[in-house]
Amino acid sequence: MDLAERIAIEHECAKLVQRYCILVDDFRHQELVALWARDGLWETWKGPLSGHAAMLAYLDAKPQTDTTIHMAHNIVIDVVDANNATGVATFAYYGTRRDDPKATIPRVVGRYFDRFVRTDDGWRFVHRRTDMTFRAS
Structure with missing residues (x-):
């Protein structure tokens, strides 16, 4: 695999992380x-969710x-190979009512641990684990 192919895979997988948000x-x-x-x-x-139906119901x-x-x-x-990659990303989650005075304080800070796979539809998550390192009380 040449450098251009590796960079393209990295880019597509990073887009999945951003698109998720x-x-x-x-x-x-x-x-x-x-x-x-x-x-x-x-x-x-x-808890774990396996498959699209379980994810959608959740x-x-x-x-x-x-x-x-x-x-x-x-x-x-x-990049592991032409069809597999792994990734890690730090995240911050904010969520509340717009008028909440604590709206600018993150409720959770943590990391995503991802595995990606190339499918017929392009790159997709095959596994995502969320580690909630810090949680607001």
Whole structure:
């Protein structure tokens, strides 16, 4: 694999990390679930979700009343081979009512640990584990 191919894979996987943040904040659940491979595993803070149907049911059951912002940064993607990559990213999560005086304080800071796979539809998450390092009380 040449450098251009490696950079392209890193770019596509990093876009998935960023796109996740946008879609989850906009409650665009169908598009969000489509970021995973069909047999993907998402380890949420409430437990693991396997497959699109379980992910969609989890997302649709969550309240959609708060304004949320997920910010991912320090994204590092490591290419394993032409069809697999891993990644880690630091994230901050803000979520509350817009008029809450604590709105600018993150509710959670942590890391995403990701595995990516190339599918017929392009790069997708095959596994995501969220580590909530710091949580607001």
